[in-house]
Each structure stands twice: as C-alpha cells, then as structure tokens.
Amino acid sequence: MTTPLPALIVIDVQRAFDEWETAGKRRNNPDAVARIADLLQAFRTRGAPIFHIRHEGTKPNSSFLPSRPGYAVKDEAREQPGETVIVKRVNSAFIGTDLEERLRAGNIGTVVICGATTNHCVETTTRMAGNLGFDARLVRDATWTFERIGPDGDKHSAEEIHAMTLSNLNGEFARIVTAGEVIASFAAK
Template sequence: MAAFGKEAALILVDVQKAFVEIEDAGRRRNNPQAVANMARLLEAFRNRGLAVFHVRHASKEPGSLLRPERSGYEAIGEAAERADEPVLVKHVNSAFIGTDLEQRLRDGGYETVVIAGITTNHCVETTTRMAGNLGFDARLVEDACYTFDRVGHSGEVESAEAIHAMTLSNLDGEFARKETTETVLAALRHSAAA
C-alpha cells in the first residue's frame, strides 16, 4: 500500500458555489458524494498536519457565475478554507498558470499532489495534466470530483458519467494515478502508523 507522508499536499480545485447554482438550475452531474468526499480528504489532511491548497477561479468573462463579485465565486461550505490555508486565485483552467502554486509546492518539498475538485474535464483535468508534466506524483481522486452532462460536437447529449470516465482514462497512467477517497485515507492511516 502506498503511504503519504509530509511530502504530500492536497489541492482542491474550484470548489465553488457557482457549480451548486448550475446544478440548482437543472444541469445534471455525476458523483453526488463528491463534495462530501472532498470534505473527508480535507479533514484527514488537516488532522495529520499535511499541506492543503485551495484554488479558486476568478472568471474575467462577462456574466460568468465565477466572477469575484458574484455569489458563485465563494467556496462551498463543507470544503471551504480555514484562515491559515492558502487560497490561490486563477483566471484560466490550470491552477499552475498565473499563481505561485508550483513554487509553493517546490519550496515545501511536496512531491505528491492529491487533486480533487470541480469540474473533472476542465480545471481539474488541466491542473492534473500540468502537475504530471511538471514532475509531481499526481493522484487524481476519482470520487472527489465531478462534471456535468453536456452537448457534444455531434449535437448529442453526453452524460457526465461518460465524460468523467473518459477524462480519468486519458489521465490515468500518463499524467496521474487514479485514487479513490478510501485509498487516499487508507494511505494516510498507513503513513500515520508507520
């Protein structure tokens, strides 16, 4: 079993109320337990004194629910940051572009990044790809992220489950390793016992 020590950091990507508002407006998503799983990961990392980085998207697009002055910009309560936890603000898909995330990870000696958040096939995927390309041991927690149904290029509706699964397939083994909340929690327990 893998173990996560002090070299591991949790990165929560765009866990923001805009996505709750999108769902409330009728968009269907997958992984209904995802936010609860993010909260479980957050609690476990906090309890072990491990690093946590919150990433928030501040859209510059007119009308975006993720604009800083709108309610959708705020963090979802269960996975919100504490006063002593850094919040990195980005304006593009990758949490590494326009932020000091890479420098913070390097300075802290964090080699393993455990990634969760919203949405799987946008900012979570882009951040995960870049983490892998930068040489981090990226672990994407498949049941602690989600996406929405969307109309594909053919005009047909593609299910959130299919989009999520394809994104995981594209990333696993090439840019990251898939994890579940349970495998991460087990690895943390194993580390604490060692």
C-alpha cells in the same frame, strides 16, 4: 530523513456549480463534496499541506465573478486559518499563479487533486502536475462534472465524460485513486 507529506489541491469547490444544477445541468458523483470534506479532515489531522484553488471569472456573465454569489466556496470545503488560497483565471491552477513555486519550496513531490470539474480545471491541473514532474493522484470520487452536448450535437452524460477523463489521465499524467485509499495511506504511515 522524513518524506514530505503529500499536498491536497482542492479545485473550484464554489457555489457557481450549485447555480448550474439549479438551472438544470445534470452532474455525476453527488457525494463528491462529502469526499472532499473527508480528504480535508484527513489532511488537517495529519498536518499535511492544503492548497485551495478558486476560479475567478473574467467574462461579464461568468458565475465565478468575485461580485457574484457563485464565487463563494461551498461551506464543506472552506479553508481554515493558515491554509493557502490561490486564485486562478484559467483552467490550470499552475498558470498565472505561484502554485508550482509553493510546492517546490515545500519540497512536495506528491499532489492529491480533487474538485470541479473533472474534465476542465481538474483535468488541466492534473495534466500539468504530471508534466511538471509531480506524482499526481486524482481522486475519482472527490471530483465531478456535468453533461455536455458535443460538436455534432451528441449528448454525453456526466458519467461518460468523467470516466473518459479518468481514462485519459490514468497512468500517463496521474494515478487514479479514491478518497478512501488516500485516507488509508495516511493511517498506514
């Protein structure tokens, strides 16, 4: 009996984030999208399942409204024919979607998670994956976030936020890995 391959979950790699950067928001992990492209290639080569998650904004000024250019997926992460695309309207890819049902129907126990942003949709999806009993692997160099101002006016760098999110998830909700480790695990099988 063969062990099912892990599934790659690619979260919100959409052009709205390019708009944020153009507007002056500072991010970390400038090579994250290249690492996502590497993961996509590895999963495609191996014939492993891929789930593309898109965020659809619901507020009138959202960069993620389907009628706006920011809704479009970045070219490097565009799905290929036959790959699943799931649209969500909240932070978690499991809420209001059939992602869990699709994973269970495919007998998939391990999910590899990447995308944007580390402390929002990636974190929420990763927490839920762990809580639902999936073996979640969060790819640290294939996700990114932006700097933020805290409730007391403190400025938090994107690097600090990214590191804290990884620390919060590590061990309890997910195993933190690199794209290279995930790709090497395919080569070892």
